[in-house]
Structure formats: structure tokens, C-alpha cells
Amino acid sequence: MENFTDVGLRLLIALVAGSAIGLERAYNGRPAGLRTHTLVCMASSLLMLLTVYQWDLLAAVPIDTLRVDPTRMAQGVMTGIGFLGAGVIMKEKFSVRGLTTAASIWMTASIGIILGMGFYSAGILATILTLIVLSAFGWIEKRMPVRRYSRLIVRFKTRTVMKRTEIEEILNRFTIRASNPSYQLEDKGRYLEYRMTIFTNHADNFQKLAHCLSTMDDIHEFTIMPTGE
Numbered sequence: 714m715e716n717f718t719d720v721g722l723r724l725l726i727a728l729v730a731g732s733a734i735g736l737e738r739a740y741n742g743r744p745a746g747l748r749t750h751t752l753v754c755m756a757s758s759l760l761m762l763l764t765v766y767q768w769d770l771l772a773a774v775p776i777d778t779l780r781v782d783p784t785r786m787a788q789g790v791m792t793g794i795g796f797l798g799a800g801v802i803m804k805e806k807f808s809v810r811g812l813t814t815a816a817s818i819w820m821t822a823s824i825g826i827i828l829g830m831g832f833y834s835a836g837i838l839a840t841i842l843t844l845i846v847l848s849a850f851g852w853i854e855k856r857m858p859v860r861r862y863s864r865l866i867v868r869f870k871t872r873t874v875m876k877r878t879e880i881e882e883i884l885n886r887f888t889i890r891a892s893n894p895s896y897q898l899e900d901k902g903r904y905l906e907y908r909m910t911i912f913t914n915h916a917d918n919f920q921k922l923a924h925c926l927s928t929m930d931d932i933h934e935f936t937i938m939p940t941g942e
Contacts, residue, residue: 727758754825761829
């Protein structure tokens with residue numbers, strides 16, 4: 714009965730810790746939310762319990778054949794979590810999304826391992842710090858000056874092509890800088906495309922640029938595609 718109480722306590726704390734992190738992810742609309750994080754934390758804790766109580770489970774086995782090494786189980790858990798984390802990372806053209814969610818799944822598994830070993834203080838502290846990183850740090854990131862990148866593609870008909878310097882003058886008007894320009898003929902030479910990476914310290918400048926480009930008759934079409942997570 715004593716073992717059952719201890720096992721139940723560890724799994725219950727793992728459930729609470731995993732669900733707390735999962736709620737934050739679900740609130741922000743991430744692909745891995747409440748149930749995923751809860752199950753990851755509980756599963757990690759459960760597997761570590763196998764190591765903790767292997768003496769009781771294998772009481773009839775000769776003692777010299779048993780090897781107590783909890784780190785081997787932890788390594789196996791983290792290897793498996795790597796595949797789950799990779800499943801939530803998605804590449805959308807120039808953007809990569811899901812890295813933070815993958816990291817939160819990895820951290821949740823680590824917390825489950827610690828709780829499964831009975832290291833409650835470290836597990837609870839890690840849960841609190843993880844929630845601070847996911848919520849408070851996200852708030853800080855949105856308000857700190859950060860260089861925002863996008864990929865700009867501007868297409869002209871070959872008879873109405875603007876000079877690249879003219880495009881750069883328009884970008885400068887909105888405090889946007891350009892780098893890595895490239896040029897490409899499309900549709901058997903009927904269209905010329907300028908492609909470049911653009912960046913600014915304020916994401917709203919991209920919207921202002923889009924409005925400006927949409928009013929220019931010489932531009933056949935354009936794309937402004939933000940990059941990043």
C-alpha cells in the first residue's frame with residue numbers, strides 16, 4: 714500500500730505539471746496542447762518508476778543480475794520524445810514553426826523523469842520556470858526591439874521593369890532594408906522577378922509597404938512572406 718501511495722503521488726504530480734504546461738500551449742493554439750503534454754509527462758514519470766521499483770518487481774531474480782542505472786531509462790525516454798517533438802515542427806515555405814512547442818515537449822518529458830524519481834522540489838520548480846519562460850518571455854519577446862525578416866518577391870512585365878534602386882528607395886521610405894537580391898525571368902521571358910530578403914524593426918512596416926506596392930501600376934504582382942517561427 715505504501716508503494717501504491719507513492720506511485721500515485723508521483724503520477725498525480727506529473728499529471729498536474731504536464732497539464733499546466735499543456736494549458737499554456739493550448740491557450741496559444743499550438744498543435745501539441747493539454748493532452749499531449751499531460752501524457753508525455755505522465756509517461757516519462759511512469760517509465761522512471763520502473764527503474765525506481767525494479768527491486769520490488771524483480772524480487773525473485775538473483776541480485777547479481779540486476780543493474781541499477783536510471784540514466785539509461787532517461788536516455789531512452791528522451792530519444793523517444795525526440796521523434797514526437799520532430800512531429801510538431803513544420804516548415805511553411807520560408808518559415809519554421811513548432812520549435813517552441815517541441816522544446817516544451819522535451820522539457821515536459823524531463824520534468825516527468827524527475828518526478829518519477831521522486832525529486833519533487835526540482836520537478837515543481839522546473840514546471841514553474843517553464844511556465845514563466847513560455848508565457849512571460851513570450852510577452853517580453855513581443856515588446857522588445859527585434860529585427861523582423863520577410864522574403865520580398867516583386868514581379869514586373871519585362872516592358873515595365875523598375876530599377877532595383879527604385880525598389881530600394883521605396884523600402885527606405887518605410888525604414889526597411891534589403892539584402893541578398895536575386896533576379897529571375899519567368900514565363901518564357903514575359904516577366905522579371907526581383908527576390909530579396911527584407912528586414913525592419915517594426916512588423917507594421919511590411920503592411921505599409923504592401924499597401925504602397927499595391928497602388929503601383931508598374932508592378933504586376935508581389936509577395937511579402939514573413940520568415941521565422
